[in-house]
Amino acid sequence: xxxxxxxxxxxxxxxxxxxxxxxxxxxxxxxxxxxxxxxxxxxxxxxxxxxxxxxxxxxxxxxxxxxxxxxxxxxxxxxxxxxxxxxxxxxxxxxxxxxxxxxxxxxxxxxxxxxxxxxxxxxxxxxxxxxxxxxxxxxxxxxxxxxxxxxxxxxxxxxxxxxxxxxxxxxxxxxxxxxxxxxxxxxxxxxxxxxxxxxxxxxxxxxxxxxxxxxxxxxxxxxxxxxxxxxxxxxxxxxxxxxxxxxxxxxxxxxxxxxxxxxxxxxxxxxxxxxxxxxxxxxxxxxxxxxxxxxxxxxxxxxxxxxxxxxxxxxxxxxxxxxxxxxxxxxxxxxxxxx
Amino acid sequence: xxxxxxxxxxxxxxxxxxxxxxxxxxxxxxxxxxxxxxxxxxxxxxxxxxxxxxxxxxxxxxxxxxxxxxxxxxxxxxxxxxxxxxxxxxxxxxxxxxxxxxxxxxxxxxxxxxxxxxxxxxxxxxxxxxxxxxxxxxxxxxxxxxxxxxxxxxxxxxxxxxxxxxxxxxxxxxxxxxxxxxxxxxxxxxxxxxxxxxxxxxxxxxxxxxxxxxxxxxxxxxxxxxxxxxxxxxxxxxxxxxxxxxxxxxxxxxxxxxxxxxxxxxxxxxxxxxxxxxxxxxxxxxxxxxxxxxxxxxxxxxxxxxxxxxxxxxxxxxxxxxxxxxxxxxxxxxxxxxx
Numbered sequence: 001x002x003x004x005x006x007x008x009x010x011x012x013x014x015x016x017x018x019x020x021x022x023x024x025x026x027x028x029x030x031x032x033x034x035x036x037x038x039x040x041x042x043x044x045x046x047x048x049x050x051x052x053x054x055x056x057x058x059x060x061x062x063x064x065x066x067x068x069x070x071x072x073x074x075x076x077x078x079x080x081x082x083x084x085x086x087x088x089x090x091x092x093x094x095x096x097x098x099x100x101x102x103x104x105x106x107x108x109x110x111x112x113x114x115x116x117x118x119x120x121x122x123x124x125x126x127x128x129x130x131x132x133x134x135x136x137x138x139x140x141x142x143x144x145x146x147x148x149x150x151x152x153x154x155x156x157x158x159x160x161x162x163x164x165x166x167x168x169x170x171x172x173x174x175x176x177x178x179x180x181x182x183x184x185x186x187x188x189x190x191x192x193x194x195x196x197x198x199x200x201x202x203x204x205x206x207x208x209x210x211x212x213x214x215x216x217x218x219x220x221x222x223x224x225x226x227x228x229x230x231x232x233x234x235x236x237x238x239x240x241x242x243x244x245x246x247x248x249x250x251x252x253x254x255x256x257x258x259x260x261x262x263x264x265x266x267x268x269x270x271x272x273x274x275x276x277x278x279x280x281x282x283x284x285x286x287x288x289x290x291x292x293x294x295x296x297x298x299x300x301x302x303x304x305x306x307x308x309x310x311x312x313x314x315x316x317x318x319x320x321x322x323x324x325x326x327x328x329x330x331x332x333x334x335x336x337x338x339x
Numbered sequence: 340x341x342x343x344x345x346x347x348x349x350x351x352x353x354x355x356x357x358x359x360x361x362x363x364x365x366x367x368x369x370x371x372x373x374x375x376x377x378x379x380x381x382x383x384x385x386x387x388x389x390x391x392x393x394x395x396x397x398x399x400x401x402x403x404x405x406x407x408x409x410x411x412x413x414x415x416x417x418x419x420x421x422x423x424x425x426x427x428x429x430x431x432x433x434x435x436x437x438x439x440x441x442x443x444x445x446x447x448x449x450x451x452x453x454x455x456x457x458x459x460x461x462x463x464x465x466x467x468x469x470x471x472x473x474x475x476x477x478x479x480x481x482x483x484x485x486x487x488x489x490x491x492x493x494x495x496x497x498x499x500x501x502x503x504x505x506x507x508x509x510x511x512x513x514x515x516x517x518x519x520x521x522x523x524x525x526x527x528x529x530x531x532x533x534x535x536x537x538x539x540x541x542x543x544x545x546x547x548x549x550x551x552x553x554x555x556x557x558x559x560x561x562x563x564x565x566x567x568x569x570x571x572x573x574x575x576x577x578x579x580x581x582x583x584x585x586x587x588x589x590x591x592x593x594x595x596x597x598x599x600x601x602x603x604x605x606x607x608x609x610x611x612x613x614x615x616x617x618x619x620x621x622x623x624x625x626x627x628x629x630x631x632x633x634x635x636x637x638x639x640x641x642x643x644x645x646x647x648x649x650x651x652x653x654x655x656x657x658x659x660x661x662x663x664x665x666x667x668x669x670x671x672x673x674x675x676x677x678x
Contacts, residue, residue, distance in 0.1 A: 055470025131394025
């Protein structure tokens, strides 16, 4: 019997009596962020909050560059705000350190600064304590009304995704770290030059949170999520929340030239589908909204690729070039996988 | 050279360019919570956020009762909202677990529920991942305007504290765990009966966050903080933020009968002054507000004791029964203490 973190969250937390409804909680467990309204506020402004934690040697090598760790910790959280269509307001940091090390701390703080400044999202508080290296970041952002949630996808909507997919898992392989796709894929590391390795390192530690794209698409798309568990799993979350199914056309998946060097086409498609940690955005939208969304993305310099459509039913199926359904091994990343 | 977490926060985070000013951040690093206002909001409602993290074997024994750990993790955060005079809105949880254990998870979730329900503060989201046991909790609350901050204490104000002080450090000693006061104090454990031990266990794992007291005192007190580092250190934070000094009368410190059994009077006063983890509230207020605050506290069934006054200067000094200044060993809890 396998137990994913989704099962644990559902069984012990989402259905826990501690997660009771409240008039000030407009959106609770189960989306990229939770949403509060303030008591006595006359306008429908919502305060979006999202927390992600990173543990050493689980989410990053303990000896990784502190600036890169900091950057990644903030970026993955900003990506959740992006998926809500929220405007960042600030972040808190819970930093647990085995020891005080000035050089490490300075590099870590510097790593926060560039991204915080770029997205107008200052550090506002948090907590520092001693223990095994662990980073908790919570971001806060505002939306006018509900922003972009997971539950609005409708049959006939188009599925689009920003950027390219699959580079983050390829990056782990290029660092000689194990990945959850090792039994499925054999990455050809010999094909990589220094430039490719730098590209992959950036893809993993310095993902570009699509904050402007999310803000601009709020009110224009029917549902959205950021691609953290892999497109197949994350689009599956949209389908489950919306009560629909989806079909993905594998040959449409956006794949980088570096990933194409490391894997043959069909394997690269699997990496794009199952890899996770891409922190791109996946939206569903009505067909007559597509041109507008593509114009917005083009203006921001972000590729936006049509990869599938929403259909009746449940779950996500994939089709090959001939339009036939292709069986995909079930391998989305799971934190708790046990026999 | 010793380096406290306060120094680290000041050097690397409070003064870090990532902590830049923003029109939506009304209060940043350095108080019990940070405060946001929402863009385009017409009223002066502030969204208060505070994060505290607990690592196994640093903040609690790894094999401690999961319900008690959960309770403590939420309580210490609610205490920060109490110190701001904020109304709780909800909390997020970043839970890092070495393995999935149903019994542990169920007890942990149950431990959250009672306190969350009592304070109308539901679980709204968070993050679950694998790694060494670690708990990050962030609470969210609202204040009308600035609530209670640390920087408003004025010369002549009275210093009051809720509840009793020093039991938490005595509890650690009763668990046979090391405390930061072990070189100063020898706790007489032989004097404790089962009821005393139960009392101490509750004092440590189940501190009563003074949420109603904080809310009721907002607008009535000049400054406030929760007692997490020990009254001497925490009143020191108020003095530093307010540009004043304070004098504490040692014989006025509120001490439980259990602590009085474990330590002689002067030692018990040191435990109350330096112990920390009490999660009581310390306020400063104008003398003509004292009767009103005491009436509020009495209504809530919370002892509120006058322990000192704000004076010109800087830092906190303590006086004995004869009114003479008493030297206090410098021993507030520090996470990072190195030679």
